[in-house]
Amino acid sequence: MSAENQQPSSSEIPEIAVTQTGPNLAQKPSVLVLGMAGSGKTTFVQRLTAYLHARKTPPYVINLDPAVSKVPYPVNVDIRDTVKYKEVMKEFGMGPNGAIMTCLNLMCTRFDKVIELINKRSDDFSVCLLDTPGQIEAFTWSASGSIITDSLASSHPTVVMYIVDSARATNPTTFMSNMLYACSILYRTKLPFIVVFNKADIVKPTFALKWMQDFERFDEALEDNRSSYMNDLSRSLSLVLDEFYCGLKTVCVSSATGEGFDDVMTAISESVEAYKTEYVPMYEKVLAEKKELDEKERKKREEEAMKGKAVHDLNKQDGDGEDDDGMLESELNAKVDRIHLGGVDEENDEDAEIERAT
């Protein structure tokens, strides 16, 4: 797509500022709500927000979906204030998908401010909820999605909630495909992971729990569906999923009726504990390794400079991309100014209480 030439590429988006002190474990957790389009992420956030307000333990809510027309919950930070989706489409001449990615990329460059806000307000809320774009790839397979996730996780406890449409998941092939995708997200983020079977008012998710507990049963259900071509691979993948389910937290809810939300909060607090024991040491290790690597490279460059050799920055791409990058960047900046990027300096204090439409 031509759009790819104009938006910041993955090499141009700045790396996250690595905090020297490590994540603040005392801070209230953030929950990234992910899921396929139509799984009910926004409705889930809406219901959870209402649930927490009713218990006088309000959440801090952030909307990261730039293309949503109506946000049905009181929101503290809305990406639509920072970046105007329709203007992005016009200004960059992009289609809807390109515009969503670009909005996220632009938001990403300001995300440190969002983290500041979350940190500042941490005493006032019980949990921070982040609603993500409708199409899951905009978040899971994009540089900005990764940066946003990593920024959160390196700042304070962060947990992923993966919403599943129980009604669609009754098809075993869909179920398997969905669970494999969930597993892929687990490996990408390495964060504590909770699978939420939503729409329990339409279909009781007990079938899913049974499939997860009984490999043979699931395999039988699959067999009716699949062609012999995939037999062996399919069976092996069922075994993979079997391992995935060990120790996997699941909750069954209905965002429509509100059932199951006590379990949601329990799952979140258990996951925060897991974050402390699993994610933090890993983060600290990565931090230490990066420092070591940077130190090595710095020394190498010093040596080369002293020998009078030309120094190649290993982080930049080889070849003569520099001129193009420079030009693109200033073009981008010019265009960005015209879109009037809103600041994230103020949250929607007065507005936070009312539902917002476009």
Next chain:
Amino acid sequence: MKYAQLVMGPAGSGKSTYCSVMHNHCLSTGRTLRMVNLDPACEVFNYPAVVDVRDLISVNDVQEDEELILGPNGALVFCMEYLVQNLDWLHDELDEGEDDYFVIDCPGQIELYSHLPVMRQIVDALKSWDFNVCSVFLIDTNFVLEAEKFISGALTALSAMVAIETPAINVLTKMDLLSERNKQLVDEFLETDTRSIVDQDETVWNSKHRRLTRTIAQVLEDYSIVKFVPLNCEDEESIDQLLLTIDTTIQYGEDLEVKDHYPEELDPEQLDHI
């Protein structure tokens, strides 16, 4: 027998670039690839398409329609479902002749493969029209520069694969954009036994998920169809190698006798026919 590559992958993985690179490469070697755009949300592409779904319906049409109030995702789903209801149109447009080879640029959204039957229905239709179909799943190499991210990529590809049930080739794109250090890293991943890659890092997270990781690595090892092939668009040899791999998978150029096992399982004698 006709042949079709289904080009799939997340947004930004380089599907349209792949299509134009393949088209140009084949032009220079005297082969004709017939290009098809099946992405109703696509804006611009650099290859000559013999069929474009936007002639039938596009996301812009749907979003402008006053009666349907759909966001970008709803519009995409609507378009795909409309296409599935009008497969005759597609068949007419394809107008395929014997031995024709098509490259089909598909929409990226994983929901269309795993959640909705639409892509599956399109694949089934192609098969009923006597096509050998193979998916080419693209992933941007920049996203798989760590062992766990590599596994994540493989799982995403598998997630799409189990849904549409075709042979698949997974391609790591944008190899030309990697730094030297990262290129070496990727080469290492591709050449080493997956199981040993994952044993390298000792962290609490890895230990907790060790069994799962090993099981996944085992599948990647056992089923070489899930292996990744690197693509450097600037390197003719790289493009050629990939095309050869896909042609073999799709059984293009072999005897017309139908073979229903993976290329790795063919006898060496049979391979001489290629």
